Amino acid sequence: MKKHLKRITRRHFLTGSAAALATVSIVPRHVLGAPAVSPSDTLGGALIGVGGRGPGTWSEVVKSVEGAGMAVTKLAECDVKWLDRADNRTKYTDFRRVLERKDIDVVAIATPPHWHALISIAAMAAGKDVLCEKPMTRFIAEGRAVADAAQRYGRIFQIGTFGRFGASRDSRNVVTRKIMKSGLLKTCPAVVIKRGGLKVKEWSGLVNARPQPVPASLDWDMYVGPSPMKPYHPHRHGGTHRGYWDYEGGGLCDMGQHYLDPLTWTWGKDDTAPVEVEPHAPPAHPEACGMWGWIELKYADGFTLVFDSGEWGAPYDRRQPRGISLDDLDDEGRKQIAAMPDPEPLRSFGEAVKTRKPAGGNAEAAYRTVTILHLANIAIRIGRKIRFDPVKEMIIGDEEANRLVNLPMRAPWHL
Amino acid sequence: MPATKPNVAALVEQMPETDKDIQAKQEEAKSAAQPDAPDKPKPRPDRWGAASKFTGPDPDAASKIFTEILSGGRDSLMELLALVREPSDADYKSYKAGYVLHGLVILAGQGGNERQRRLLVDTLASQLGQEGYSKAVKGYFIRELRLLGGKEAISALGAHLLDDDLCGDATQALLTIRENVAPQFRSALKKATGRNRLPILQALGQLRDSDSISILKKALADEDRDVRHTAAWALANLGDAGSIDALLKSADSAEGWERIEATNVCLLLAERLTTNNRKSDATRVYGHLRDTRTGSNERHIRAAAEKAMIGF
Numbered sequence: 001m002k003k004h005l006k007r008i009t010r011r012h013f014l015t016g017s018a019a020a021l022a023t024v025s026i027v028p029r030h031v032l033g034a035p036a037v038s039p040s041d042t043l044g045g046a047l048i049g050v051g052g053r054g055p056g057t058w059s060e061v062v063k064s065v066e067g068a069g070m071a072v073t074k075l076a077e078c079d080v081k082w083l084d085r086a087d088n089r090t091k092y093t094d095f096r097r098v099l100e101r102k103d104i105d106v107v108a109i110a111t112p113p114h115w116h117a118l119i120s121i122a123a124m125a126a127g128k129d130v131l132c133e134k135p136m137t138r139f140i141a142e143g144r145a146v147a148d149a150a151q152r153y154g155r156i157f158q159i160g161t162f163g164r165f166g167a168s169r170d171s172r173n174v175v176t177r178k179i180m181k182s183g184l185l186k187t188c189p190a191v192v193i194k195r196g197g198l199k200v201k202e203w204s205g206l207v208n209a210r211p212q213p214v215p216a217s218l219d220w221d222m223y224v225g226p227s228p229m230k231p232y233h234p235h236r237h238g239g240t241h242r243g244y245w246d247y248e249g250g251g252l253c254d255m256g257q258h259y260l261d262p263l264t265w266t267w268g269k270d271d272t273a274p275v276e277v278e279p280h281a282p283p284a285h286p287e288a289c290g291m292w293g294w295i296e297l298k299y300a301d302g303f304t305l306v307f308d309s310g311e312w313g314a315p316y317d318r319r320q321p322r323g324i325s326l327d328d329l330d331d332e333g334r335k336q337i338a339a340m341p342d343p344e345p346l347r348s349f350g351e352a353v354k355t356r357k358p359a360g361g362n363a364e365a366a367y368r369t370v371t372i373l374h375l376a377n378i379a380i381r382i383g384r385k386i387r388f389d390p391v392k393e394m395i396i397g398d399e400e401a402n403r404l405v406n407l408p409m410r411a412p413w414h415l
Numbered sequence: 416m417p418a419t420k421p422n423v424a425a426l427v428e429q430m431p432e433t434d435k436d437i438q439a440k441q442e443e444a445k446s447a448a449q450p451d452a453p454d455k456p457k458p459r460p461d462r463w464g465a466a467s468k469f470t471g472p473d474p475d476a477a478s479k480i481f482t483e484i485l486s487g488g489r490d491s492l493m494e495l496l497a498l499v500r501e502p503s504d505a506d507y508k509s510y511k512a513g514y515v516l517h518g519l520v521i522l523a524g525q526g527g528n529e530r531q532r533r534l535l536v537d538t539l540a541s542q543l544g545q546e547g548y549s550k551a552v553k554g555y556f557i558r559e560l561r562l563l564g565g566k567e568a569i570s571a572l573g574a575h576l577l578d579d580d581l582c583g584d585a586t587q588a589l590l591t592i593r594e595n596v597a598p599q600f601r602s603a604l605k606k607a608t609g610r611n612r613l614p615i616l617q618a619l620g621q622l623r624d625s626d627s628i629s630i631l632k633k634a635l636a637d638e639d640r641d642v643r644h645t646a647a648w649a650l651a652n653l654g655d656a657g658s659i660d661a662l663l664k665s666a667d668s669a670e671g672w673e674r675i676e677a678t679n680v681c682l683l684l685a686e687r688l689t690t691n692n693r694k695s696d697a698t699r700v701y702g703h704l705r706d707t708r709t710g711s712n713e714r715h716i717r718a719a720a721e722k723a724m725i726g727f
Contacts (some may be wrong), residue, residue, distance in 0.1 A: 086494065100672035102712040116473045125679045126672075129713045152682065153715045207433060207469045207510035227560070229583055231503055231551075282471025283481075284511070286517040286558065290469040312470070355679075383474070383521055400524030400562055406588040411614035412641045413646070 012364065041069070043353070046076040046128075047109070048095045049117055052239050053133050057110040057160050061131050061349065065106070069352030070157075075104055084217040093219050095119050099126040102262065109133060110160070114227045114247045118413055119144035119151040120157065120363075129156035129353050134257035136363075136370040138227075141406035143367030144393060150363040156361035158349035159257065159366035167262030168346050168360070175223040178340050179324055180268035180303075184333040187288075188303040189323045190235030194259055197312040199251030205243030205288030206300040209233040226409035230287075243289050249377045250289030252307065256373040261361065264372075265346075267303060270365040273390040274372060275300045279379040280313060295376040300390075307376060378404045421487040423494040430511040431472050436437040446591045469510070477585030481518045485531050493517070501551035514557055520559045536564050540571035557581060561588035566595055576615060577606055586614040592620055597624040604630060612637075613645055620649020627653055630634045635661055645675060651680045654687030656696045663703050678704065678716055685723065694727050 001404040028157060041067060047058045058074065062095065065072040067202065078092040085094045095115075097124055098104065107123045109132040117137045123130050136159050137143045148155045167173045181184060211231030214220040220232050227246040241247040242254050264270055274297035281292035293313035297305045306317040326334050346360025358364075371393075378401055379386050396404040428451050432440070463511035471477075483493050498512035523532040543550060549554070557575065560568050561584070575585040575598060589596040597619065604615045604627075616634055619627040627649070634646035635658075647665060652657040654660060660685055683701055688697035701720040708716040 014666060057698050061637050096672040096676075100675060122675075127673045151720050154716065154718055206435075206437075207514070208502055208507075211508070244701055283477050283514075283518045283521065284471075285514055288469050291471050324561055354440065363638070381521075382524075384525060395525065403562055405590050408590040408621070410583050411586070411617040412645050 008251065015143065029144065033126050035245065041071060043070060043072040043105040044075045045072045045106045045108065046078065046098045047074060047106045047108045047110065048078045049109060050079045050097060052110065053108040057108045057131065057133050057235050060160060061106060061108045064348045064350035065353065066350070070354060072106060076101065080219045080222045081217055083219050093222065095134040099123055099128065103206050104128060104405045112241045112247045112278065113253065114138045115225055117146050117227055117415070120146050124149045124155035124157070127153070127155070131158045131160060131349050133160040135248065135253040135373060136257065136366045139405065139407045140393060142376045142415065143370055145361040145366045156349065156352045156359055157363040158352065159261070159361040161258045163258060163262035164265040164347070165346050165360055167266050168343065173266040175326065175337070175344055176266050176336050177343060179329065182340065184329055185301070185324065188301045188324065189322055189328070190324045191304045191306065191319045192263060193294045193308060193321045195305040195308045196256050199290055200291055200309045200310050200311045201256050203251035204290045205233050206233070206277060207256045207285050207288045209235055224410070226413035228410060239347060244287060245289060246287070249373060252376060253373050256331050257369055258374055260369045264369045269299065270368055272299065273368060274298055274305070274375055275390065276385065277375045277379040277386050278385040279376070279383065280382045281383065282312070284381040292380045295379060297372060297376060305372070324345060349396060352376065373374055421483045421489070422603050423484055423491050424498060426484060427495070427498060427511045428516060432471060433469055433506045470635055471705045477518060478522070481515065483514065485519055485523065489534060489538055492535060496538065499552050499555065501549065503548050503551045517559060531606050532563060533567065534620050536560065540564070540568040543571045544574060552580055554584045557584040557588050557723050561591050564588060564592055566592070568592065569596055569599060573603065576600065576603035576722055577611060579611065581612050582614055586618050590618055593622070593675060594682060596636050597626065598649055601627055612642055615641065616645045623653050625653060628653065628657070629673045632661070646660065647677065647680050650681070651684035652687060652694070654684065654691045656688060656693055657685065659696060659700055663700065666706060678708070682719060698727055
């Protein structure tokens with residue numbers, strides 16, 4: 001096995017360093033006390049979407065790459081609000097001009113989520129590895145396309161939430177995962193309830209926002225991108241975009257992937273999705289994410305997951321939280337679990353880049369996790385119980401709900 | 416039909432105010448009670464976490480209102496549509512009528528409501544060609560038809576494919592309906608000019624409309640780069656073996672991002688050819704990419720082509 005396939009050439013290193021020194025402020029590693037890293041172990045990087053989470057996402061890339069014994073230099077940044085300052089050398093407004101650069105190996109994506117899938121796919125098509133902010137996508141079909149692209153191009157994808165790394169080192173979670181993966185439980189009696197912390201009201205949208213003039217520095221057409229074109233309003237941009245179905249999915253999508261990332265690993269749900277989703281919510285607004293009370297999601301094996309917002313209506317009281325343990329198995333089952341090897345440690349983004357093996361939060365796992373959130377939001381938007389086929393990735397028997405699974409994109413953007 | 420005609424305007428008004436509106440009314444009342452108190456600065460509408468949110472009505476109460484309006488038949492629906500305004504309209508007052516319309520769409524889209532679904536779709540579709548609605552409101556109607564519409568809405572939607580403001584919404588609605596919509600796009604393409612051609616060409620590719628191959632090939636020579644690329648993508652998505660040489664040549668001669676994009680189109684073409692049981696054609700594409708993508712920045716393309724050919 002090759003230890004490190006992803007190296008940049010000395011030419012790229014020199015070119016990249018010169019460009020970086022020109023306008024991007026970088027503190028040399030030796031100043032920070034880090035061990036010296038040879039130029040061939042220094043990756044070229046780019047940050048696409050510099051506002052909000054951008055700096056944090058980039059710092060995750062740096063930390064992860066350095067943790068794997070390499071270094072990364074930020075050579076380019078891109079943001080659609082830079083029409084007044086883009087120089088197309090280190091500052092861009094069009095991500096495609098960043099991705100065509102041969103000296104960039106890894107890309108951090110921290111745009112609003114309606115761009116996550118397309119930029120991830122484009123980056124991987126250009127041969128880059130990707131660390132993409134959560135939520136992974138805006139709708140279900142995008143996640144499959146990202147996972148397929150990672151497979152097709154043999155690129156590394158890591159979602160920008162890392163809870164599963166800690167969870168996978170907890171011995172109780174390891175036992176739970178082993179029990180779930182063993183198939184020894186005929187029906188899973190577990191009920192996991194997430195109460196509060198989902199910022200439902202905070203990230204709901206305006207239903208009466210009068211259009212305003214587009215700021216001169218903002219490329220609104222590029223910001224809207226694959227989503228339906230709507231008139232500009234500042235609330236649709238710059239963090240509060242979370243409150244609009246066109247760009248994200250409210251507080252549930254903003255916070256949900258953080259919460260679910262360790263949970264889907266622990267409960268062995270990285271390769272499937274809920275089959276039944278029931279909401280308790282007022283009728284949804286077609287444009288603005290709004291309030292909801294609770295959502296109950298059931299998997300085919302009986303595992304039940306509940307989001308209880310605590311922000312609207314009566315609290316969820318259908319079932320009580322319940323875990324699983326070795327006590328749920330007979331003696332023979334307990335022996336089988338004891339004989340099972342522990343799961344392999346999850347690889348960080350940096351380790352994955354170095355070894356060319358999937359990261360712990362890889363595209364397939366991230367896709368299955370974000371699908372839970374999208375299904376919950378579809379149920380909220382449609383206001384009734386839905387049934388989902390995790391293999392065909394379609395909602396069963398509800399054409400209207402199914403029309404929210406795969407949303408057509410605004411040309412020229414497409415999956 | 417109910418014994419008494421629903422009072423649609425009164426029912427719409429039963430929807431709750433937004434908390435911003437409630438807050439504004441409270442402040443107004445407070446100011447009236449304390450005329451000498453200094454005015455407090457109003458919160459910026461774009462401030463994170465600022466009020467002005469939609470809390471929604473009680474679901475059961477809302478359902479009764481939606482059902483009552485639907486039961487009023489076409490007259491009640493027409494009355495409702497006449498109340499709908501978008502925030503960009505000069506006479507916009509509140510979100511309520513549009514929200515109620517959406518509630519009706521969701522209710523009628525529930526299985527077992529075919530008569531009501533049809534009534535609502537027919538009513539919405541019939542108004543797309545009428546005067547008296549702003550473009551923004553028509554766009555709203557079209558987006559509702561994207562959720563609920565079927566074959567009965569196709570021609571009304573197709574009529575808006577040449578409208579600069581409504582083309583995008585109409586395209587998305589037709590693509591969602593999917594069946595029997597290709598003729599609308601083919602017909603519109605004959606008259607379309609400028610950027611309006613993009614969604615139409617893309618839609619023909621998404622529909623994998625084999626009757627469009629010749630017009631897509633013609634678009635490969637268009638002056639507009641986006642039109643050329645969209646046509647290439649559409650032909651690739653169709654899995655058109657007759658486009659292999661043109662797409663490979665285009666990808667080979669491109670540079671920068673355009674080369675990445677065009678090469679990606681070739682990989683898509685090969686995948687579609689494989690799915691269409693044209694493995695020898697797919698092998699030709701993959702083999703070409705394997706042999707020509709030799710630079711270090713295209714190793715992943717070579718690897719993708721090699722990996723795909725392993726199964727052949």
